[in-house]
Amino acid sequence: MSPSALLVVERLSKHFGAFQALDGLSLKLASGEILGLVGPNGSGKTTAINVISGVYTADAGTIHFDGQPVGGLPIHRRAHLGINRTFQVPKPFKGLTVSENLEIAAVYSGAGRDEIGKCLEFLELAPLAGREAASLNSAQQKRLDLARALIARPRLLLVDELAAGLNPAELQRMAQTLMTIASSGVALLVVEHLLSFLRELTSRVVVMDAGREIFEGPLDVAARDPQVIDIFLGG
Amino acid sequence: MDYWAKGCGLPRGGWYSVGVVALFIVLPFVYGNHDLLFNMMMYLALAQGINVLFGFTGYLPFGYVGFFGSGAYGASLAVLLLHLPPVLALLVGAVIAVLLALLLAPLLRLSGAYFAIASLAASEVVYYIVSNPHLESLTQGPYGISLARAYDADASYAAMVVVLALAFGVVVYLRNSHLGLALQAIREEPVSAEFAGVNVVRERTCAWLLSAALAGLAGGTYAWHVSVFYPKSVFDLNISVFAIVFTLFGGVATLLGPIVGTLLLYGLYNWIGISQPEYFQLVFGIVIVMLVLFLPNGLASLLRRVNVHVP
């Protein structure tokens, strides 16, 4: 195991009934690195995030985080260790205020008032701090979802379809935000449909199909790979 | 983090609790129907118990009366079989209720309405076990309990004042503590709460046990106060129903909501209840329907709409 790899995933499998969602997926990710995860619908991208973050337990395979096996830990224990995520459909605590949304995680990560303030500033939520989360629009809720994950001081952040539904200006700012996060040393695993968005973030992607990795390497090379083209067009 | 308000010795909402408790200490000297006061305190405590579970975690315990009844039986049997003094027996009642809650903790895996109905079923099961004629040597079966020797109207009244203070204390704590916030997070989005670092299973079980303990204490104290009762009267579904509606009416997840809901509705119950009781259930039903359709967050949400903070 290379000392630089923060996350090492090996031969992960997961099935739902007869459907094999993950079929021996392996990944490596280092601190500060951004890895894109792409593939057609149903190829297992979101399942991968769900298994790494602990929402589902894998049928087989191992997940090591910082050299420690985490595959059997419940979600909150992984969150304490520094694995966190956002959701495709954001899931803030709708009945609580924006700042209360962050206070919950802050207690476990040890983040103080000023850190919550900075985080709100960073994600352009500061003016909304006292508002009920339910009253936020969907772009704001996405940023709140990200803020909730950041205030837990993650070392690995799993980002699920963040770009969907954002306008070009918002996309631009969101890409900036993610790169700032990565530059502070956080490893990012980004599941994304919007390849132009992903291209701004990273050069390295893993292409999945039927729960398996079929390509790993720069995005531009992937775009020329016949197998990749085949699944995207044929699928 | 300044969860604890500055400038006074008590956390937010503390003064209101002290005020209500003081009221029930003073009222017996000016008003003679202590049973009415006692029942009002009992429902205030039960409403707060419902509030701890339903208000903070979103689990609606229709079978809440199961804990009340097991507290009543636990305390009574501690007096009758173990010959404990009543005050210790109340604690036994609470412990029995908590043990029952631990046994039923797997029900928390169910969501929403399933949990509500399953908890109702659980309380019925406890009722049928307690009242089964085959267990007469242990629980007196359907023949009911008589605590004539331990009967003490004033001491049991005082005990209920303490239970009420405890119930308020728990809610004030939850309103002002990280645990309370974490519970509300679980109610809103359990998965996000996990990612915020909350041990969802542990915290909601904690709320479940706290809530059960309050009901157990209230049930034990009720048993002591009436001293003669039948299984049906301490496992009466109406006890759950009253406490739930009082809480909903005032507004969940606040301290004042259930207090105001209980004072208004239970006051109404005794007012109509003495003259024209047949219409009370009707009024009750209409209140529930109107609440759901027009004011799902209770009276407290009216105040919140005009930007008043409700402790």
Added chain:
Amino acid sequence: MIAYTLLAGLLFGLYFSLVAVGLNLVFGVMRLINLAHGDFLMLGAFLAYGLYTAAGVNPVYAIPAEIVAFVLAGIALYYAVVPRLLSSRDPEMLSFILLFGLSQIIEALAVIAFGNDQRAIPATVFGARPVTVFGQTFPAAWVVSGVVSAAAILAVYLYLYRSRLGYATRAVMASRDEAASTGINVHRVSAIALGVGLALAAVAGAFSPFMLGSIEPDMGIRITTVSFAVIVIGSLGNPLGTVLGGLVYGLGLMLMETYFPSWADMLPYVLLILILLIRPSGLLGQRVRLA
């Protein structure tokens, strides 16, 4: 003895399928648990009782009146509250509480209108002689109730699987949004389903004096819980699965009544909890509903 118990269990099983099937239909279509289900059954019982005492109408002939009255009531109820509820933030919990309030209102009105006397329809309406089935002798009313229940379940099958309306209803059960997008009038289909659900409860109510004991205004919540147990045992949201649930429950109840009578009352509750915890999708179903 065992043959008698099993046959009685079969008759009661069919009857409990009828008691619960309406609740399951409403759940399947609207994803809400009708907490007032048992109260509608109680109203159906009082309607049959009223028709019997006023005009000597045999409960079997009261069925058409029950169906008309309760289908209309169901449609009215649907349009009065459901669309508003479905658009709220937590429709499942809110509708549950609202229907609970409705159950309180119905019970209170029934007390005000009928008083609290327990009422019964004499079993002699079906002839004074008991009926012999496979060598076992049963009260005639049990056999009639069993036959009516079987016919009603068959009618539900024909409605769901052999009619255009039923096709649309099943589409709504599969997915409300997709059904709407294919041009099905979801509200109309749901309103009729609620009406049918209530009418089935009411028909069961007409026979409750013979199967469940005397009629009283506060019988509703108990029947709702038993019905819920039956549909959970069968399969939530699958109306025909109710038959399996009803038979399991009916047989279980009769066996308990025969061999452990003092514990029989807690059977539905124990079954309900066990099934919810161990096999939440019921004996037939697939759906998972854990938090």
Added chain:
Amino acid sequence: MSIRPLLRFWLFAVAVLSVAFFGSTAVQAAPMPKEIRIGTLYADSGPFAVSSQSQLQGLEFWVDHVNREGGVYVKAYGRKLPVKLIAYNDRSSTTTAATLYNQLITQDHVNILAADFGSVLTSVAVPIAQEHKMLLFDQTGTGANFFTNDNPYIVLTSLPTSGIWPYALADFLKTQKQIKRAALLYATNDFTGSQAQTLRRRLQGSHVKLVFDHGVATSTSSYALLLHNVQAARPDAVIEFGFPNNDIAFLHDLQASGMKFNMVFTIFPGQLFALMEKSVGDQTLAYTYTYPTPPLLVYNKVNYGMGLNDFQQEFRQANGKDPNFLNIAGFNTGLVIQKTLQTAARLDQLALRRSIVAFSGRLHTLNGTFKIDHITGAQIGENLPVGQFIPGKHALTVRMLYPPDLATGKPVYPAP
């Protein structure tokens, strides 16, 4: 923070309002009463509604009756005072009942406290009355554990304690040589549980063998399967002890099943004949056995208050219907209260109790001989005989069978 004073004011307002609300009902008792206040409860809904309302009707009838005659003579004041009845509705709930008993004592300051119908609703009154040192006129709460040596604040007026109800029944069974196998089916509550216990004990060692002995929940409303079990035990006599709803369901299911037993006994046809007749029909009741009570049973030795005929006539005039037993029970409570007030030198509650002890055993009303256990206050005078319904030309009549001094004929056994 600026809203805090506002909320504190609000809470203060709630407190003031509640003090005002509760305080306003606090009325102090006048030192020299202009009337005798009698407080009681009734239930207009719930399981006890039917019986409770009948009992209240009887008590109200007595109140109207004495008030028409200028009130009740109160020895303590040496003159007649009008009677005011304060009756609250507890809807069969013990929790509500406790509050309301308390209301009667502490807010209405009643002179006389009478319980609601039956053991369940009376149970909560027992400790409350003792606590406030009020004598409880327990009308029909027959639970044995209410009557203890250390509580002088209770007296049972209109029924014997349930434990002694089956004395005559047990003795009757022992005289019937053809009855060798008996089945006992009872509802598990104080009232019928204690009767089952007594019957069991009294039949021990006799030629009557209990071949079936089973308790069912009081809420039982279907007896079909139980009857099947009973039949399997091949009894000569089937004794069913239950509340009215149990008896109705039992008789109803017995008829539907088409089973025949040589002897069937139930409690309530003898007390609530009109209700039972309406619910299960004459045909079902024919040849069954019961405890006949007034008006089915006529006590001729009446030395206080109206005789049965006068009562029936006046009651019919006043209420437009024939009285049932619980009407008589409520009325009888009134008579006992009347006699107490006439003989007690003071209105102090223990003085009331002493005067009751003094006339106990010498008061013969239409409900039989009023006699209490001097120590516990339990009723031991008004025994319950055994009778059988015999179809007459137009209606059922009751043939008294046991004890011999009341007997009007021989049983029809086996039932045809």
